[in-house]
Amino acid sequence: MSLLLRKIRKNRWYKTEQLDWLPSGELPADPLSDLGTKSNELSVFHVSTDESNLNRIVASLATNVNQLSNVDFALFDEKLISELGIRIKKSKGDLPDEQVNNWHSDLYELSATKVLALAKAINDKAKIDRKLPLQVLNLIADMLISGQLDRSRIKWKSQDDFEKLDKLLEERA
Amino acid sequence: MTLRDTPSKRNIPQTDSNAATDNLLAENLFKNVQSVPVYQDIDAHTIKIKYYGRTAESSTSRSAVSGLLGKQANSIFAGAKEEIFEDGMESDFSRNLLGFIVSFGHSAMDAIIPIILSDLINTEVASEALRVIGHLNDNTTYRDRLWLLERGLYSASARVRDGATIGLANLNDPLAIEPLKSAVEREPIIELRDDMKQVLYQLEGNKNVITPKKDSQK
Numbered sequence: 001m002s003l004l005l006r007k008i009r010k011n012r013w014y015k016t017e018q019l020d021w022l023p024s025g026e027l028p029a030d031p032l033s034d035l036g037t038k039s040n041e042l043s044v045f046h047v048s049t050d051e052s053n054l055n056r057i058v059a060s061l062a063t064n065v066n067q068l069s070n071v072d073f074a075l076f077d078e079k080l081i082s083e084l085g086i087r088i089k090k091s092k093g094d095l096p097d098e099q100v101n102n103w104h105s106d107l108y109e110l111s112a113t114k115v116l117a118l119a120k121a122i123n124d125k126a127k128i129d130r131k132l133p134l135q136v137l138n139l140i141a142d143m144l145i146s147g148q149l150d151r152s153r154i155k156w157k158s159q160d161d162f163e164k165l166d167k168l169l170e171e172r173a
Numbered sequence: 174m175t176l177r178d179t180p181s182k183r184n185i186p187q188t189d190s191n192a193a194t195d196n197l198l199a200e201n202l203f204k205n206v207q208s209v210p211v212y213q214d215i216d217a218h219t220i221k222i223k224y225y226g227r228t229a230e231s232s233t234s235r236s237a238v239s240g241l242l243g244k245q246a247n248s249i250f251a252g253a254k255e256e257i258f259e260d261g262m263e264s265d266f267s268r269n270l271l272g273f274i275v276s277f278g279h280s281a282m283d284a285i286i287p288i289i290l291s292d293l294i295n296t297e298v299a300s301e302a303l304r305v306i307g308h309l310n311d312n313t314t315y316r317d318r319l320w321l322l323e324r325g326l327y328s329a330s331a332r333v334r335d336g337a338t339i340g341l342a343n344l345n346d347p348l349a350i351e352p353l354k355s356a357v358e359r360e361p362i363i364e365l366r367d368d369m370k371q372v373l374y375q376l377e378g379n380k381n382v383i384t385p386k387k388d389s390q391k
Contacts, residue, residue, distance in 0.1 A: 011335040065261030
């Protein structure tokens with residue numbers, strides 16, 4: 001069993017935020033925005049229990065978007081999925097790092113009830129974390145230097161972001 | 174903790190780039206509105222404004238321009254309410270907002286600041302706006318944006334405070350260290366406080382290696 005990573009937006013998942021209108025024990029609706037299914041499936045990545053491949057996954061996720069950004073994610077035990085009766089299948093990811101693509105799976109045949117149960121479980125049990133843009137940039141630089149990431153597959157649109165990356169790579173050289 | 178508890182005046186001295194922006198405002202308004210559908214409803218008025226802007230420089234024309242920009246800004250924010258935002262992904266809202274700021278400079282910031290700091294705006298949209306504003310590389314509006322991001326730390330909404338925190342992380346300016354320290358002390362949400370500390374750590378670590386481009390006249 002490994003950990004599963006799902007990309008989220010952290011500020012939708014604050015546990016210590018007091019919402020006066022929310023009945024005790026209930027989950028606000030906004031976290032469900034991070035569990036939007038396509039064909040009743042959800043994309044997740046397998047992270048080893050020692051998290052040794054976490055940074056590589058984060059870096060790869062950060063290059064698969066339009067611009068340099070923070071990466072927020074929920075990290076939870078894979079057994080949580082089986083406890084909820086959710087099915088999981090290996091599938092190839094579509095990120096710039098081929099190894100990371102091998103760590104990809106889909107949760108599938110998801111009903112609305114199961115998605116809600118998953119959201120509650122993530123809220124209760126997952127570790128929710130963030131890598132800031134500068135941290136992400138450093139991780140991407142690491143991956144480029146080690147040859148684990150293909151620069152030509154970085155999807156950023158802004159030249160400014162590439163300039164920041166190049167500057168960092170120059171400093172590292 | 175409300176925005177009303179915070180200083181409300183911006184103290185941003187006029188610079189050459191500010192003045193240049195103001196003089197070109199009417200012309201830019203005319204030039205840019207034609208390519209963006211959301212602005213089309215003001216075309217008829219802009220011709221007149223362009224004329225006044227070039228000849229009379231009257232306060233009436235400035236007021237009219239300001240009103241039109243306010244209308245455009247409101248339209249941009251109103252249209253964003255149904256969007257779902259994802260970190261690192263462009264949205265119609267982010268494209269419209271960036272285009273608006275780059276086109277109209279300080280005047281655009283004057284139009285959007287009261288909207289973002291308003292209690293009435295959708296907090297998800299306000300938070301996204303602050304992220305976008307922090308990521309933008311635009312010298313002309315740098316100080317307005319820094320001011321707005323610092324002010325956003327005082328928002329009653331945790332989500333807006335987080336947007337401001339991310340925006341400041343992107344700006345990476347040590348000038349934000351003190352405002353962030355105060356924000357950390359005020360912050361009741363543990364997770365957000367930790368994120369603020371992380372950004373604080375970044376800014377303190379970068380005191381001597383500031384890399385982002387910024388307004389040279391600051």
